[in-house]
Amino acid sequence: MTIEMDKDITNAEWEVMRVVWAQTEVPSQVIIDVLMDKRGWKEPTIKTLIGRLVKKGALKTRKEGRKFLYSTDIKEDALVNETLDHFFHNICSKDIGKTIGVLIDEAILSHEDVALLKEKLIQKEQVAYDTVPCNCVKGQCQCQCQRHG
């Protein structure tokens, strides 16, 4: 699931990726139109972002006539998941459940989504722990055994 790429996708670059993900191949003009409109960026700004993504290997190009068509091998869901996993390293593993709980509270879900998640929880029950072990470094969480001072 790890994506082999030089660098991370920055927030601004993410907007470009979303346009590319929405299509199979896009000319820069489409990216520019969408983002000038959505973000109010100037054309050169968007060109810069495209260029950086190409340079860092996140976008591929195919020359068609005089212009390029942009595409990507990076899967949107894979990158989303990887980014979230990475962020979750900032949280004590004991708190992951509650954190997901808040996400559920705040999400707009379909009946189908709810059913899917319920199903997953039934699976999860099979492998659930009595107590989730804390994975924090000493001094970085409140689990008693590890408390400082």
Add this chain to the structure above:
Amino acid sequence: MTIEMDKDITNAEWEVMRVVWAQTEVPSQVIIDVLMDKRGWKEPTIKTLIGRLVKKGALKTRKEGRKFLYSTDIKEDALVNETLDHFFHNICSKDIGKTIGVLIDEAILSHEDVALLKEKLIQKEQVAYDTVPCNCVKGQCQCQCQRHG
């Protein structure tokens, strides 16, 4: 739930925050010890991070004798949730359910966590949609009505 603060917490700064969250008030020496050990950072590096957090209002100080004790008003779970909400803006609302699904798959959960989440899903069912409306800008997702090109 929005935290009034000048700037965002960067990744490196997050490490400092976690040490502060783990205690009520901490002297810099504790933060330094924990992070020199965990991250291999030099002492001045950690002092810089602390200083920046104080400057941006994320950490409060209380002078005790010659040194300061650091604390924060920012709630860890509030910041976590806010950060996640923010990130979820990068995802089509139709895909939030699936994304949470992957989080559940990958999480280590306790029986209690599973029960909590199940409970939340039961609640959620009451307000679930038949179809989650897409919230994307035209050109940034594949929902048919909005497809480009």
Add this chain to the structure above:
DNA sequence: CACTTCCGTTTACAATTGTAATCTTTAATT
């Protein structure tokens, strides 16, 4: 063929971020 337009490339530039050395107070110790 000269002119203009489009598009990708190069350059710019300030702010943020990661990483750290050095300086300055002030407190502790001799």
Add this chain to the structure above:
DNA sequence: AATTAAAGATTACAATTGTAAACGGAAGTG
């Protein structure tokens, strides 16, 4: 009181990021 040690403040500096202008070459137009 003089010396040392600790802690916060100041300065440093390269890389990244957000934001954009300017340049150059190819393609279409008159």
